[in-house]
Amino acid sequence: MKVSIGDVVLPGDYFDEISTDNAKSRVVIGPGLRKEEDHVYITKAGVLKKKNPHTYWIDSYQKRYVPSRGENVIGIVSQKAGDIFRVDIGGSTTAALSYLSFEGATKKNRPEVQVGDIIYAKLVIASKDMEPELVCIDSFGHKGRLGVLTDGFVFKCSINLIRKILSPQCPLLESLKNEWPFELAAGMNGRIWIKANSMKETIALGNAVLGAEFMSQEEIKKMSNNISATLAGHVY
Template sequence: MAFILPGESVPAQHVNLKLGPGLLQSNQSSASGLGIISTRSGSLHHNANGSKWWIENNSRRYVPAPQESVIGVITARSGDGYRVDIGAAHQASLDGLAFEGASKRNKPNLRIGCIVYARVSLAHKDMEPELECFDAQTRKAEGFGELKGGFVGRCSLKMCRELLDPNHFLLPLLGSLFQLEAAVGTNGRVWVNTDAVKRTIAVTRCIEAVDPDGGGMDEKAVKQFIQTLDLAS
């Protein structure tokens, strides 16, 4: 992990290279790589085999990037599609056919205010983002689509990325205590659904407590914090 500034070159090379937030491929390659440059300051990360690269920072506003999962709110209908608020500078578009098994005769009828879990299919600085509610490889919903019931909480973008890590302790810990459904968007939103309102509130309070921009609690501290909450059925 290294700290990088806007405009610096990134030595990213891979046959199936995918660029995440904060990185852009220029028209010209360089001796150090494929002409990948940073568009923001932050810490540079890549996965184990070097096929995915991205920059993490403590940005307050979400900047959409392809393949990222987001939680959005339907704000308007536009022809056969929808306008969706994902917390970015511009609203995103969601085609009515961008759902598993959708056709012109059979497609979801979403209302204004509905919550959707979607994947960013297109993101470009000069175009509005586009969303779809299925996995690009399997064409199956895979959890994407309308989120019914539950509660949408907010946290820092860094916290969302931590919750998306399968090795992070918080959601498995809470799921071992009571029935829990959760969807995490990279846009600073987390949807949670439990069998009791007080447990839903407890989950959001725990997320706030662990958030680096909040309490920054570790696993031991969270377990002690949970004992102070009324989670009995």
């Protein structure tokens, strides 16, 4: 069935507008879409979304993570095998991370990474026919915010919540930052790492983030207006 932006779609539907855009400029196809010959097909149920100029994806509520190229994820180093680290990112298989995929890494200058470390990385390979591959540097060789995350606290949530808090329209993170200094990394695999001045504040902030999942924008703003009292109410 032919669909349009904003429609609720099902696997097997196809979307020809992408083919039209592709003839004019470069098109980015995100999670939930797959190109086959002249059609772009829907691969999971959800709402068809578009970000200008030419980025498309399916917005759906899911807990199981399916790796997608270009996404930032939070993983746990589960094994060291020669020059490769095996990283659990919550998918059906572990991802590979080379020791050379860190800023300034060489054969003599290897990164300090141990089994059990928390890694914030980017997926450079994500295919149903190949194992996922991660890097902790950008295209210029700089780490930016990627790499090993020290201290802090990691918790799981729905992928829907990750998309919600990273949306520019969501006031939650900006309001929390103004009231309570902290660091946060959100992985598109449904994991959040958060670090505040104390464990008490870290847990409180994590509970505030989790509590925002089913709140409307207005409810989030209302909570943010009295953030100190709200966060204190999450600490036991």
